[in-house]
Each structure stands twice: as C-alpha cells, then as structure tokens.
Amino acid sequence: MAKAFRNTRKGITGELERAERDLVRRLFDDVIGMLEPADRADEDPLAALVGLDATASKPEDSALLRLLPDGVKNNDDESLEFRRFTERSLREDKVAALRAGSLLLEQNPLQLTPEQAQLLGRAINDVRLVLADRLDIETDEDAQALHEIDDWSQAEDLQTYLALVYNFLTWLQESLMQSLLAGLRHPGSRA
Numbered sequence: 001m002a003k004a005f006r007n008t009r010k011g012i013t014g015e016l017e018r019a020e021r022d023l024v025r026r027l028f029d030d031v032i033g034m035l036e037p038a039d040r041a042d043e044d045p046l047a048a049l050v051g052l053d054a055t056a057s058k059p060e061d062s063a064l065l066r067l068l069p070d071g072v073k074n075n076d077d078e079s080l081e082f083r084r085f086t087e088r089s090l091r092e093d094k095v096a097a098l099r100a101g102s103l104l105l106e107q108n109p110l111q112l113t114p115e116q117a118q119l120l121g122r123a124i125n126d127v128r129l130v131l132a133d134r135l136d137i138e139t140d141e142d143a144q145a146l147h148e149i150d151d152w153s154q155a156e157d158l159q160t161y162l163a164l165v166y167n168f169l170t171w172l173q174e175s176l177m178q179s180l181l182a183g184l185r186h187p188g189s190r191a
Contacts, residue, residue: 002168004175005110005117007182012112014175021105023165024172027127028098034064034130035091035098053088056080063133067094067126097122117180124173131166135159 005014016024037053058080059065068090071082101123104116112120137143146163147170155161 002172003109004171005179007179008111010111012114012117012176012179012183013109014112014172014179015109016105016172018108020168021108024124024127024169025102025105027165027169028102028123031067031126031130032095032098034061035067035095037088037091053084056084056087058083063130066129066133094122094126098126114180114183117176121173121176121180124169124176128166128169128173131162131169135162135166137166 003015070079072078149163
C-alpha cells in the first residue's frame with residue numbers, strides 16, 4: 001500500500017507498490033498518447049522548430065480541451081491564433097513532464113528533489129484533469145461526492161473504478177504538494 005510523501009534529509013520520499021506505480025505509469029502513457037500530435041509530412045520544419053503550428057485547432061475531446069484550454073475567453077478567432085503560437089510548446093512541456101514522471105516512478109522508495117517532485121506533481125495533475133473530465137467533475141460538490149467512494153471491493157463498473165483511481169491520485173498529489181510546502185516553510189528541519 002502506498003505511503004504518503006514526506007520531506008526527509010534524502011529529499012521528498014514516498015513509497016508505492018509495484019502495481020500502483022504500474023497503474024500511474026500506464027495513465028501517464030495514456031495522456032501522452034492524447035497529447036502527442038500526429039506527424040505531418042507537409043509540416044514546415046522551421047515553424048516546428050520555433051513552436052508554431054498553423055494547423056492547430058480547438059480540441060474536440062473535452063478532456064484534451066481541459067489539458068489545452070482556450071487562451072482567450074469568448075473570442076474564438078483570438079483563441080485560435082493564440083493556440084497556433086502556444087499549443088505545440090504546451091503539448092511538449094506536458095509530454096516531457098509525463099515522461100519524466102514515468103521515469104521517476106521506476107525507483108522505490110521514491111526519493112525526489114523539489115524539482116523532480118514538481119514534475120511528478122504536474123504529471124499527476126494532468127492525469128487528474130483527464131479523469132475529472134471523464135467523471136464529469138464540474139464543481140466542488142461533484143468532486144466531494146466522488147471522494148466518498150473509497151472501497152476498492154465495490155469497483156464493479158468503470159465509473160466507480162475511475163473514481164477510485166481519481167481519489168488515489170488526488171491523495172498522492174496532495175501528499176506530494178504538502179511535502180514540497182513543508183520544505184519551503186522549514187527548509188532546515190527535515191525528518
């Protein structure tokens with residue numbers, strides 16, 4: 001069973017069972033698959049190098065839209081223009097954090113620097129955004145109702161299973177962020 005992260009002399013330390021690490025890595029891979037754009041043979045290599053994407057468009061998948069939201073509210077034209085200049089680099093940053101998070105999960109116990117903990121936190125957050133979309137979490141009340149689902153033996157349908165995974169990732173991320181904050185508040189007092 002996973003043990004919460006804590007701030008120690010060796011860094012931010014936590015433990016996950018092999019099955020838990022494998023699950024989180026698979027989730028990271030799924031989100032990477034959503035974020036990686038299809039290769040286009042006609043793409044201008046210079047535009048790609050500087051991060052421009054003339055063919056960028058608003059994602060149809062609502063989960064992908066949560067990961068890559070519109071940059072300008074209530075103005076589709078400006079939002080699309082902003083997306084063309086920023087989406088490629090945003091996708092690349094998210095994929096890099098997810099891949100780094102996956103590599104970090106190969107060690108057990110996890111001993112992370114603050115920078116590594118931030119990368120792992122970003123990766124977990126992106127998975128949570130996708131799960132929140134798939135679970136139709138729109139309000140704090142929706143999230144609270146899901147947090148009451150905590151018995152793995154009752155996971156008989158996909159929604160219940162996803163809610164349990166979402167709750168696990170929420171706990172994991174909260175533990176990680178609390179450890180990071182503890183290090184900021186009391187940098188010299190590590191357990």
